Amino acid sequence: MKHLSFLALVQDDLEQVETLLRERPAGQHEATSAAVEHLIGGGGKRLRPALVLLSARICGAAREKTLFAAAAVEMLHTATLIHDDLIDGSLLRRGMETLNARWSPGATVLTGDYVFAHAAYLVSQADSIRLMGRFAETLMVICNGEIRQMFREQPARIARQEYEQRIYAKTGSLIGLSAEAGAILGDASEQETQALRTYGERLGLAFQVVDDVLDFVADEERLGKPVGSDLRQGLLTLPMLLFLEMEPNHPLAKRVTAPPIPSSIVTAAVQAVAASPAIDQALDVARDYSEQAVAALDNLPPSPYRVALSDLAEFTVRRQF
Amino acid sequence: MKHLSFLALVQDDLEQVETLLRERPAGQHEATSAAVEHLIGGGGKRLRPALVLLSARICGAAREKTLFAAAAVEMLHTATLIHDDLIDGSLLRRGMETLNARWSPGATVLTGDYVFAHAAYLVSQADSIRLMGRFAETLMVICNGEIRQMFREQPARIARQEYEQRIYAKTGSLIGLSAEAGAILGDASEQETQALRTYGERLGLAFQVVDDVLDFVADEERLGKPVGSDLRQGLLTLPMLLFLEMEPNHPLAKRVTAPPIPSSIVTAAVQAVAASPAIDQALDVARDYSEQAVAALDNLPPSPYRVALSDLAEFTVRRQF
Numbered sequence: 001m002k003h004l005s006f007l008a009l010v011q012d013d014l015e016q017v018e019t020l021l022r023e024r025p026a027g028q029h030e031a032t033s034a035a036v037e038h039l040i041g042g043g044g045k046r047l048r049p050a051l052v053l054l055s056a057r058i059c060g061a062a063r064e065k066t067l068f069a070a071a072a073v074e075m076l077h078t079a080t081l082i083h084d085d086l087i088d089g090s091l092l093r094r095g096m097e098t099l100n101a102r103w104s105p106g107a108t109v110l111t112g113d114y115v116f117a118h119a120a121y122l123v124s125q126a127d128s129i130r131l132m133g134r135f136a137e138t139l140m141v142i143c144n145g146e147i148r149q150m151f152r153e154q155p156a157r158i159a160r161q162e163y164e165q166r167i168y169a170k171t172g173s174l175i176g177l178s179a180e181a182g183a184i185l186g187d188a189s190e191q192e193t194q195a196l197r198t199y200g201e202r203l204g205l206a207f208q209v210v211d212d213v214l215d216f217v218a219d220e221e222r223l224g225k226p227v228g229s230d231l232r233q234g235l236l237t238l239p240m241l242l243f244l245e246m247e248p249n250h251p252l253a254k255r256v257t258a259p260p261i262p263s264s265i266v267t268a269a270v271q272a273v274a275a276s277p278a279i280d281q282a283l284d285v286a287r288d289y290s291e292q293a294v295a296a297l298d299n300l301p302p303s304p305y306r307v308a309l310s311d312l313a314e315f316t317v318r319r320q321f
Numbered sequence: 322m323k324h325l326s327f328l329a330l331v332q333d334d335l336e337q338v339e340t341l342l343r344e345r346p347a348g349q350h351e352a353t354s355a356a357v358e359h360l361i362g363g364g365g366k367r368l369r370p371a372l373v374l375l376s377a378r379i380c381g382a383a384r385e386k387t388l389f390a391a392a393a394v395e396m397l398h399t400a401t402l403i404h405d406d407l408i409d410g411s412l413l414r415r416g417m418e419t420l421n422a423r424w425s426p427g428a429t430v431l432t433g434d435y436v437f438a439h440a441a442y443l444v445s446q447a448d449s450i451r452l453m454g455r456f457a458e459t460l461m462v463i464c465n466g467e468i469r470q471m472f473r474e475q476p477a478r479i480a481r482q483e484y485e486q487r488i489y490a491k492t493g494s495l496i497g498l499s500a501e502a503g504a505i506l507g508d509a510s511e512q513e514t515q516a517l518r519t520y521g522e523r524l525g526l527a528f529q530v531v532d533d534v535l536d537f538v539a540d541e542e543r544l545g546k547p548v549g550s551d552l553r554q555g556l557l558t559l560p561m562l563l564f565l566e567m568e569p570n571h572p573l574a575k576r577v578t579a580p581p582i583p584s585s586i587v588t589a590a591v592q593a594v595a596a597s598p599a600i601d602q603a604l605d606v607a608r609d610y611s612e613q614a615v616a617a618l619d620n621l622p623p624s625p626y627r628v629a630l631s632d633l634a635e636f637t638v639r640r641q642f
Binding site for chain 2: 025027028029031032083086087104105106107109110111112113114116117118120121124125127128129132133135136137139140141142143144146147148150151
């Protein structure tokens with residue numbers, strides 16, 4: 001997202017964060033360094049660090065602490081991706097091979113653990129016990145969400161409410177923390193802290209719904225992985241849930257709710273959903289979340305940084321990658 | 322170790338730590354709770370929390386913070402065991418089934434991650450940024466050590482120095498942190514902090530060497546897992562290294578340095594090492610480490626707690642389980 005105008009305000013800081021992310025701690029094994037470079041160098045949108053930086057500017061947090069917190073949330077995000085890709089057996093992310101595509105499961109587990117530890121180290125450098133606690137709590141929420149998904153009794157039949165819980169745990173919680181982090185570091189009022197938290201959570205939900213839509217309609221090359229990858233793992237996301245609500249007796253309905261789902265069914269289901277009104281309905285849900293995010297900003301004083309957060313929320317539901 | 326007299330001084334606190342370890346954070350999935358209860362309830366020696374409590378008494382740290390730090394190091398230790406057992410494919414620990422013996426690899430990875438997060442949350446409650454940073458650094462050392470072991474080029478031919486590096490990463494670092502934690506929380510002088518750190522590191526090395534000896538000579542029922550489990554994973558520990566130094570041309574030498582090692586060779590090698598002077602030599606090394614640990618205590622003022630640490634170091638090399 002580096003070319004996006006609303007990030008110009010924190011461009012210099014984002015470059016400093018990039019430097020922190022690429023620093024190699026003493027004693028780090030070469031294999032780990034290569035893996036981390038592969039993952040961090042793979043890009044990603046740096047949405048989470050950008051949120052930390054913008055919220056910190058709004059709340060007047062000290063610059064150096066903010067840079068560490070921004071690097072920490074991106075590093076934590078990276079760690080969760082390593083274990084996610086391992087568990088899902090995904091081979092591609094952002095157009096590049098995942099770690100588990102090249103390494104043994106054991107090496108991948110340990111590298112993820114190491115990156116978690118590095119993230120915890122970075123956040124400790126932000127010098128805020130409160131942020132540290134929130135950081136740990138957020139990781140607990142993320143893991144709990146994934147464990148809940150793994151142990152659910154009827155894997156495929158999920159309600160909208162369960163979907164929202166799941167994407168909150170997966171995406172809303174850490175994006176919420178990223179927006180909250182600047183407020184914590186700037187010792188903002190509880191009202192402002194809560195406003196930024198709400199903004200981030202809602203933004204995160206919007207972001208994830210759009211991700212889930214793109215898994216049906218995106219250009220695969222731009223997406224960096226095949227479409228239909230959620231469905232291939234038996235995961236029903238909002239577009240499919242809305243499709244099933246509209247077409248409960250569709251011949252594909254029984255097939256997609258009984259994993260494992262054969263490849264031909266995945267392809268047919270992706271096409272059916274992509275051609276249905278479910279896509280627009282899902283994007284409406286994302287726009288609702290995005291508007292809720294923007295509304296939460298009313299509790300903050302006007303500033304160019306607040307405008308940037310607002311633009312970011314609008315961009316999130318317009319993006320195509 | 323609850324019946325051991327040198328722990329009587331902190332018995333009440335150890336019980337409070339036990340309560341903290343069994344608290345179920347909000348939102349924790351039932352499956353996770355069952356897993357954590359299984360792991361925490363499985364006992365373990367609680368060596369690490371005991372060290373935090375004793376060092377905190379020596380340095381006059383506040384009680385509540387100390388309890389959180391003590392629970393945190395045990396929780397971190399538990400998390401590392403979950404991923405270790407998964408990577409090693411171990412089915413038994415402390416006489417009980419490991420998580421991965423009952424669950425999918427994915428569920429085991431996530432449970433380990435969750436327990437890491439819980440540990441980080443507990444340590445944040447100890448309200449010390451310095452301790453938090455040391456905690457994260459220690460986890461990085463532990464992961465690095467395991468990654469190094471996994472990627473080593475000649476799996477079996479390791480020198481004594483590499484063995485010491487490995488057991489420092491695996492055991493010395495976290496036991497060192499446990500002893501250091503009380504000093505950090507009590508704002509002790511750098512000299513006292515370093516003395517407790519050295520004590521813990523050396524104690525950890527002694528502890529691990531004895532563990533490695535017991536893997537050759539222990540009563541399996543008391544040990545809670547089969548003997549020879551290191552060798553079965555192709556891992557050469559001190560008793561075997563000393564045996565190979567003495568008997569470089571022994572017919573078993575080539576077999577144990579070329580994993581995978583067949584079960585019959587493991588059994589024969591365990592018997593050969595157990596009957597050799599390598600066991601006593603390894604115990605001599607453990608006794609050296611233990612004496613170095615006790616010597617480090619000279620830098621601390623005399624107290625019943627210091628005596629307890631000294632007794633603990635002596636017990637470590639006498640224990641048979």
